[in-house]
Amino acid sequence: MSTVILQPAGKGAAKEHYSNTIANPVQLSRMEKYLSPRQVAYLREIYGERGIPVWGTTPGDKNRNKKQWEKVQKGDIALFTGDNKIFSSAVVTYKIHNKKLAEALWGWKEEGITWEYIYFLDEVKKHDIPVMELNNLLGYSPNNVIRGFRVLDEKKSLKVLQHFDFSSDKYFPDVSEDEYKTIVEQYMTDESLDKERVGKSRREQAFLRRFLFGDKKSEYCGICGKEYPVEFLITAHIKKRAECSKEEKLDYKNIVMPMCTFGCDVLYEKGYISVVNGVISLLKDESELTSVLKDYLDKIIGRKCSYWNNRTRKYFEWHYNHHS
Ligand SMILES: [Zn+2]
Known part of the structure; x- marks a missing residue:
């Protein structure tokens, strides 16, 4: 199923990046020379002549961000937060690890470190949702502030996607034939909760x-x-x-x-x-x-x-x- 990515972008470099490469999507022509022909073709297929919203994260302390980024897949929903609000959501279309492209788009954070774990987005929607609503939903303390890039687990993601209207009707995760079989089998035998059914139904779809x-x-x-x-x-x-x-x-x-x-x-x-x-x-x-x-x-x-x-x-x- 689609999972939810929490992506603070309310201040500093992140705020700047949001403005430069999400609010103002990047033309493919500007990125082309850093990409393989296959990657260019894939992005062109999705975006045509439209600009492409792009985000990237640094490897993080002890590769913390990198490990989160590895979980990201097509169809996931990124929530951008700042000033205690979820101010936008977008759906992941593709991801690549590319240091040169990151350098070209955002420069260096410090020596040798840039936002090289990149993901491309679409369907950017503006919101004005207090983070407190998310905190309540997920059982976090009401004053919890979202810090750092994080991918929620399946259960939490499902809660968020059922509560808010963030899901995409266009981009879906890749599901293997084996996984499809497992889902169908479980449908027939499992008296699981309705909530889980919705998640499985989305995977089946x-x-x-x-x-x-x-x-x-x-x-x-x-x-x-x-x-x-x-x-x-x-x-x-x-x-x-x-x-x-x-x-x-x-x-x-x-x-x-x-x-x-x-x-x-x-x-x-x-x-x-x-x-x-x-x-x-x-x-x-x-x-x-x-x-x-x-x-x-x-x-x-x-x-x-x-x-x-x-x-x-x-x-x-x-x-x-x-x-x-
Ligand atoms: Zn028809």
Whole structure:
């Protein structure tokens, strides 16, 4: 799951860095010569021509910061704090260890020491949240001041992400197939707390999104066939997820398909439409539709669904039988 990074940046060099490389994102052209071609391509894929918010930390006393930085992964949420406020949040997209780039962006802290453990961010959002709220939530003393760069453990992170609206709909952690399997297994056996379920569900989602979208920025909806930025697409279970057996969930290559949130997902989920012999079909009587629904459905009924094949067919049939 995504974890939460606490990143004090209210004074001194950190405040300056925030202003110079987060509030004023850095053009890739300025960083390019310090990066490998692969890194440049990756960043360009994510940011295009936009400036890139960049942060870095020093190794710290006894490599303390370095050890924290090693835990950072894509999809993590960084909270910038200062003056007893969380003043912004941002999502991690990528990280690199690069002393030369750090020197170019921020200079030297002292001889030989710079902010070389770098992470790139996106979706920077401004907030005005008293740190006391975070302290209460995590059981810290009310006057606790956030000092030093720190990555919260999974339990604490989950608490924070459930309480505040920091999560990203676009960037998710990388989840391996083995981990996905473990999560599915646990779902079937574990009477764990709802809170833990939410965390696992996010990991499950992350894996399925990775499978369907990879690093793509946009993809086609499996129902209407229109191309959308991936944040407007969900990994829809062809057979209702709650009804799937463990084996069916593990058949992830055939059980999910992208559907847009502009209507296709909800029409399919509510059984207004289904896929019959590969063709998008209307399951409702015309009299149940309003004109706006008719307009929408006119464009998709009769289309061929490219996700229908011999392996997915049984799941579509389940959906059709369930709703008709
Ligand atoms: Zn659609």
